[in-house]
Amino acid sequence: MHIATPPAPCPPSTAHLALPFFDDAHRALAEGLVPWAAAQEVDETDDRAACRDWVRRLGAGGWLHYCVPAAHGGALPALDSRALVLLRETLAYHSPLADFAFAMQGLGSGAITLAGSPAQQAHYLQGVARGELIAAFALSEPEAGSDVGAMQTIASSAYPSGGSGPKGSYALTGTKTWISNGGIADFYCVFAKTDPAGGTRGISAFIVDADTPGLDASRHIHVMAPHPLATLQFTDCKVPSDALLGEKNGGFKLAMRTLDIFRASVAAAALGMARRALAEAVHHARQRRMFGQTLADFQLTQAKIGEMAALVDSAALLTYRAAWLRDEGEKRGGTRVTAEAAMAKMTATENAQRVIDMALQLHGGRGVEVGSKVESLYRDIRSLRIYEGATEVQQLIIGKSLLQE
Ligand SMILES: Cc1cc2nc3c(=O)[nH]c(=O)nc-3n(C[C@H](O)[C@H](O)[C@H](O)COP(=O)(O)OP(=O)(O)OC[C@H]3O[C@@H](n4cnc5c(N)ncnc54)[C@H](O)[C@@H]3O)c2cc1C
Numbered sequence: 001m002h003i004a005t006p007p008a009p010c011p012p013s014t015a016h017l018a019l020p021f022f023d024d025a026h027r028a029l030a031e032g033l034v035p036w037a038a039a040q041e042v043d044e045t046d047d048r049a050a051c052r053d054w055v056r057r058l059g060a061g062g063w064l065h066y067c068v069p070a071a072h073g074g075a076l077p078a079l080d081s082r083a084l085v086l087l088r089e090t091l092a093y094h095s096p097l098a099d100f101a102f103a104m105q106g107l108g109s110g111a112i113t114l115a116g117s118p119a120q121q122a123h124y125l126q127g128v129a130r131g132e133l134i135a136a137f138a139l140s141e142p143e144a145g146s147d148v149g150a151m152q153t154i155a156s157s158a159y160p161s162g163g164s165g166p167k168g169s170y171a172l173t174g175t176k177t178w179i180s181n182g183g184i185a186d187f188y189c190v191f192a193k194t195d196p197a198g199g200t201r202g203i204s205a206f207i208v209d210a211d212t213p214g215l216d217a218s219r220h221i222h223v224m225a226p227h228p229l230a231t232l233q234f235t236d237c238k239v240p241s242d243a244l245l246g247e248k249n250g251g252f253k254l255a256m257r258t259l260d261i262f263r264a265s266v267a268a269a270a271l272g273m274a275r276r277a278l279a280e281a282v283h284h285a286r287q288r289r290m291f292g293q294t295l296a297d298f299q300l301t302q303a304k305i306g307e308m309a310a311l312v313d314s315a316a317l318l319t320y321r322a323a324w325l326r327d328e329g330e331k332r333g334g335t336r337v338t339a340e341a342a343m344a345k346m347t348a349t350e351n352a353q354r355v356i357d358m359a360l361q362l363h364g365g366r367g368v369e370v371g372s373k374v375e376s377l378y379r380d381i382r383s384l385r386i387y388e389g390a391t392e393v394q395q396l397i398i399g400k401s402l403l404q405e
Contacts (some may be wrong), residue, residue, distance in 0.1 A: 005358050006373055009283035012093045012275055021320040022042045022082060029066075036061055036093045044097050047226035048115065048184050052134070054101035058237055059131015063087060067106035068113055072125035078330060079106070079113065079261060081323035085268040089319075092272030096380040097226045099269045104181050108135025110191045110258040111205055115294060120207060136185035138176040138232055139255055145178070146393055148191075148252065149200040155192035158238050161273065161364030168241030170194075170206065172214070172234040178387070182230025183217045185342060186210050188235075191251045203251035206243045225379040259388055263341040264322035267348035269385050271319055273377050274312050274352035277359035280373050281305060284363055295362065315348035339401035346394035349384045356381050 017091055018026050039108040040057060044050040058064050065075035076083065084106065092099035112120055127133030144150040153174025172192050179188070188208045195202030208215060214237030216304045221229040246254045282305060285296035295301050322337055322344040329335025360374040361368035367374050385391050 006371075008038065008094060008276060009279055011035075012090060012272070012279070016316055019320060021324040022086075024084055026082055026258070029083055030090065033063065033087065033090050036063075037098070040094070040098070042095065042098070044095070044226050047097065048220075048228045050097055050226065051101050051228050052184060054095075054098045055105065055131045055134055057100070057131075058102050058105070059129070061108065063102060064105050064131050065129050065148070068109060068125040068129045072121050073129040079110075081261065081264055081326040082320070084265045085319060085323040088166075088265045088268040089272040089275070092269040093276045093327075096269070096273060096377070099272065100180070100227060103265060103269065104137070105129075105131075105135050107137045107258065107262050108181065108185065108187075108189060110137070110261060111245055111254050112207065113251075114257055115205070115254050116207075117220070117242070119242065120245065124207070128184075133186040134181055134184055135181055136181040136188045136190045137258070138179045138182075138190045140178045141175055142177050142281040146390060148203075148255070149190065151193055151203060152191070153192040153234060154196060155194050155204060155206060155239075169217075170239050170243070171242070172206065172208065172237040172239065174234050176232040176234070178221065179217075179230055179232050181228055182232055183220055184228050185217070188215075188217075188232065189245060189253055190232075192234075194251075195249055198249060201254040202249055203249040203255075204248050205245035205254050206239055207245055208234075208239055208243065209239065212237055212239060224382060225376065227383070245363075249388055260336070260338060260341060261326070263345045263388055264319055264326065264337075266384055266388050266397050267319040267322070267341075267344035270348040270352035270381060271312065271315050273381050274315065274348070274355040277352075277377050278305070278308050278312055278357040280377075281308065281359035281362045284366075288364075289299070301362065304358055308358050311351040311355050315344070315351045318344040318347050339398050342389070342397040342401075345389065346391050346398070349381070350391060352381050353385060 014030060014203050018031055042050055042053050064088055068074040088099050088103060091102055105128050112124050128135050141151055155170040158169040158171040190206045190208050191203050193202050194204040214235050216233040217230050219231040223229055285301050286294060288295040312386045322340040325340055326337045356377045360378050363374050366372055
């Protein structure tokens with residue numbers, strides 16, 4: 001059996017749990033999670049099968065309960081950013097695909113948690129928390145990635161001239177692409193234009209079950225690291241009026257609110273991968289002998305390890321700050337942490353890319369050998385600098401927020 005999640009040379013450090021960002025509940029969460037994650041062995045040869053397997057395991061382990069609020073089978077009264085950050089960091093340390101499977105359950109169902117009707121929440125969220133329903137979030141299109149307002153998928157009134165269909169139903173037509181869990185999801189939160197002239201104010205969200213006639217999710221996209229991804233084709237795909245999620249034409253705000261919660265957790269995923277690369281580098285440098293000593297004995301190596309550690313810790317502090325600020329803000333009725341989350345996402349993903357590259361360099365030829373951990377991390381990290389807002393988009397968010405102050 002090919003196991004694409006080789007055991008880590010050591011468990012992730014838990015020193016950061018002593019930081020004031022975390023409380024006893026977070027420490028208890030990490031105490032259970034760290035050994036659980038280290039004990040999992042999943043064959044990741046087929047990314048779709050592996051992702052299903054991870055969702056099932058994460059559900060059985062109780063970890064998906066952190067993706068939904070307690071009223072719908074969740075672990076805590078509301079989504080807790082610091083719990084999400086700890087979960088993603090730890091899972092990504094062991095398997096970026098495990099982290100992905102976890103994150104997509106939260107992101108794919110996040111809009112339902114935030115704006116779903118009681119019936120929608122009751123229908124979907126418990127299944128998500130138990131790992132019985134796989135969720136997906138379908139916003140991007142071939143001509144509308146960073147520029148969401150350029151979206152072309154239309155949700156029109158399905159029976160405009162008094163036809164035979166149920167009153168108020170919608171017909172979706174258009175293409176969504178780069179959709180994580182595309183083809184394996186049980187339902188999709190889909191964003192489409194209900195007022196094509198309205199720009200971002202003309203977008204609405206819908207829940208579309210995977211088996212809805214007119215939805216084709218069979219176009220699998222192959223990417224450089226394991227990640228189930230597909231293009232979705234909607235052709236006169238009819239959904240009932242109660243598939244509308246939140247307010248009509250309120251879809252853009254809902255998408256941004258959902259992404260706001262999860263942006264700091266993308267940073268955490270990158271952080272987990274960077275911590276793993278650093279652990280691999282330290283382990284290798286101590287073992288590898290050359291010129292009569294170990295690689296670790298050279299000052300150039302020590303300097304490199306020092307730089308990597310500082311890159312990791314600076315990313316960690318920004319990530320934990322963003323999560324802590326959001327959780328504190330929620331206690332007071334909600335505070336936007338858009339700029340802080342953007343700083344965390346930008347810094348953690350960019351730093352992780354550098355740390356992983358440096359770790360690979362320290363491994364020499366072994367670093368590029370397929371199957372080595374640093375080689376797979378080198379591929380795993382790349383897309384995090386693009387999705388949920390590319391680095392350039394994060395720079396703009398941060399810059400604009402400062403200039404508007
Ligand atoms: C692995 C993966 C998983 C994904 N999963 C999902 C998903 O589940 N759901 C979903 O809806 N989407 C998903 N996406 C899509 C992702 O959100 C988009 O790829 C992203 O928003 C960028 O859009 P784009 O690819 O069209 O690039 P473009 O918008 O064409 O941008 C190209 C590049 O231009 C630069 N750029 C962007 N804006 C600016 C600017 N204002 N100024 C200067 N430069 C700029 C950036 O470097 C960017 O990478 C996923 C993508 C990947 C790679």
